[in-house]
Amino acid sequence: MSTTRICVIGAGFAGQQIAREISQKEIFGRVVAFLDDDPKKIGTSIAGIPVLGPIAQAAPLLEKTPADEALIAIPSASRETLRGLYQTLREARFLRIRILPTASQIVGDEAHVIQTREIDPQDLLGRTPVNINLREALSYLRGRRVLITGAGGSIGSELARQLLFGGAERLYLLGHGENSIYEIDAELRLLQSEGVGESATIVPIIGELTDRKYMHFLLGRLKADVIFHAAAYKHVPLMEENPVASIQNNVFGTRNLLEAAQQNGVSRVVLISTDKAVDPTCVYGASKSLAEEIMLSGTGPCSSLVVRFGNVLASRGSILPLFRRQIETGGPVTITDPRATRFFMTIPEAVSLVLKTGGVGTPGALHVLDMGDPINIRDLAEQLIRFYGYEPDRDIPIREIGLRPGEKLTESLFAPHEIPRGEPLERIHRIEGRISLVPDLQELLEMLEPVCFFDQTRPSEYRNRWRLRRILREIFPDLQQAPHEPQY
Numbered sequence: 001m002s003t004t005r006i007c008v009i010g011a012g013f014a015g016q017q018i019a020r021e022i023s024q025k026e027i028f029g030r031v032v033a034f035l036d037d038d039p040k041k042i043g044t045s046i047a048g049i050p051v052l053g054p055i056a057q058a059a060p061l062l063e064k065t066p067a068d069e070a071l072i073a074i075p076s077a078s079r080e081t082l083r084g085l086y087q088t089l090r091e092a093r094f095l096r097i098r099i100l101p102t103a104s105q106i107v108g109d110e111a112h113v114i115q116t117r118e119i120d121p122q123d124l125l126g127r128t129p130v131n132i133n134l135r136e137a138l139s140y141l142r143g144r145r146v147l148i149t150g151a152g153g154s155i156g157s158e159l160a161r162q163l164l165f166g167g168a169e170r171l172y173l174l175g176h177g178e179n180s181i182y183e184i185d186a187e188l189r190l191l192q193s194e195g196v197g198e199s200a201t202i203v204p205i206i207g208e209l210t211d212r213k214y215m216h217f218l219l220g221r222l223k224a225d226v227i228f229h230a231a232a233y234k235h236v237p238l239m240e241e242n243p244v245a246s247i248q249n250n251v252f253g254t255r256n257l258l259e260a261a262q263q264n265g266v267s268r269v270v271l272i273s274t275d276k277a278v279d280p281t282c283v284y285g286a287s288k289s290l291a292e293e294i295m296l297s298g299t300g301p302c303s304s305l306v307v308r309f310g311n312v313l314a315s316r317g318s319i320l321p322l323f324r325r326q327i328e329t330g331g332p333v334t335i336t337d338p339r340a341t342r343f344f345m346t347i348p349e350a351v352s353l354v355l356k357t358g359g360v361g362t363p364g365a366l367h368v369l370d371m372g373d374p375i376n377i378r379d380l381a382e383q384l385i386r387f388y389g390y391e392p393d394r395d396i397p398i399r400e401i402g403l404r405p406g407e408k409l410t411e412s413l414f415a416p417h418e419i420p421r422g423e424p425l426e427r428i429h430r431i432e433g434r435i436s437l438v439p440d441l442q443e444l445l446e447m448l449e450p451v452c453f454f455d456q457t458r459p460s461e462y463r464n465r466w467r468l469r470r471i472l473r474e475i476f477p478d479l480q481q482a483p484h485e486p487q488y
Contacts, residue, residue, distance in 0.1 A: 004029030007058075007067035007094075009085060011036040011051050014100055014111040015073035019049060021113050028113055033065045055085065058092040069096040071116060078128040086124060090389075099123055101348065110165075114194040121320060121387045122313035122346050125380065127372050129349035130426045132356055138166030140359040147172040147224040149209060149257065150231030152180025154315035155272055158351040159228050160184055164197025166355075172222055174205045175231065181206060209253030210452075216256075219264040227261055227269045228358065229254065232291075234274070235317050236282050240405040240482065243283040244463050247472075248452035250287035254294050255445065262302045270358045271295040273308040275343060275371075275411045279478055282406025283469075286476045293438050296364060303363030307354050310343025310371045310411060319377070323384050331396040333385065336403045338378045341410050343371035357428055366434055368413050368420060370427035406480055437475055447471050463488050 008015045011034035019031045034051040042053035052061045070089045089097050098116045150156040151173035163171055175181045185204040207214055232250045233239055239246040261269050273292050276285035298304040314320045326333045353369050361367050382392040390396045420429035438444050450461040451468045461467050466487050473479050
């Protein structure tokens with residue numbers, strides 16, 4: 001039995017649900033108080049637990065009722081509210097601050113302690129996420145078999161977590177990294193054992209999208225109904241150093257997946273794309289633009305659609321974890337350019353919108369998520385430094401290092417010819433006026449294939465970076481040159 005004293009912030013439904021579960025299990029500690037701003041609740045008690053308030057008076061109130069840990073149980077709280085709460089709780093000197101997921105991830109009465117986690121910068125930065133009725137949004141997946149590619153990645157794993165609420169018959173978790181697939185598989189099973197979500201059968205699968213024969217074999221066996229294609233190599237500077245791998249995985253992996261889906265009865269494939277596919281200057285962006293072309297050129301009974309969005313906060317390898325590591329080591333925090341901006345969205349919000357688009361989006365169409373206004377990277381660095389209790393440039397220096405290979409100063413979600421049309425969906429646009437950039441997609445793939453896969457009749461093209469860039473620049477003239485790049 002834990003002796004941790006817990007103060008639940010928010011005496012509403014979610015807070016009461018969490019408090020009941022803590023009292024039943026005891027291993028988490030005990031709830032000593034609720035903190036709330038509702039004058040009708042302040043001064044009362046719920047299940048013998050006093051309701052204190054207002055929250056802004058947390059420090060003096062808790063002198064008489066000491067607590068070690070704060071647990072924020074207000075799923076509908078805005079970013080502005082959470083920022084104020086966090087500052088108040090820090091001043092009250094809690095040893096630990098945890099938080100429940102957003103309202104879009106609290107389905108019905110399913111608020112569970114296991115869903116709580118340490119508060120993170122992404123909970124406080126950016127705009128307030130849109131709240132989606134997840135059970136309603138996922139109704140099209142009930143009783144169906146759903147495959148997630150890249151299921152161990154940041155987007156893929158969040159897709160898997162939210163799909164627990166969809167009533168799917170099976171969740172197939174496909175990836176090529178055994179550790180990441182092991183981790184999300186174990187996490188989902190633990191969530192299910194604690195009563196989160198529904199009883200889908202979870203099937204972990206290790207495999208390569210670039211293995212064309214295997215993809216046909218696999219989809220023939222799985223009988224998947226819907227595929228969410230989140231697998232991709234995505235780190236811009238790293239892919240500039242490994243351009244062939246980027247095209248091999250992101251382009252031919254997508255082609256193999258869609259072909260196999262079309263021939264094996266899959267009803268819908270949803271591709272996760274990126275703003276870097278718009279007028280690409282890097283090989284990664286070019287690879288995702290071609291993946292969009294492949295997906296939107298699909299024919300037959302399998303409906304394919306694309307969902308494009310910008311950066312997600314706190315994804316693996318993204319700027320937020322990098323800044324965090326730099327702050328933890330005393331700095332400096334490195335930014336590319338003080339004028340650089342990016343679109344940002346939290347991973348849970350992006351995934352909720354992707355799942356909703358998968359059900360209500362237009363087959364054969366490109367959809368773009370409304371990311372709000374772009375965020376200045378230096379401003380983001382300063383906010384993160386303050387989150388950890390330091391002052392920018394005084395305690396933690398910020399250093400400019402210049403744009404890295406393949407990077408832009410600013411990104412755009414739409415090409416000039418793409419016209420966003422609002423649908424009766426929040427923060428989702430369907431694109432009209434899209435123009436294919438590739439005169440003959442099949443011919444282009446035939447030119448790229450011997451660069452990515454060995455052809456004994458054209459051995460000099462295999463892994464030939466110069467050849468790869470020449471081909472790509474015919475389609476994407478803004479693609480950056482790599483003056484010192486070796487041929488192989």
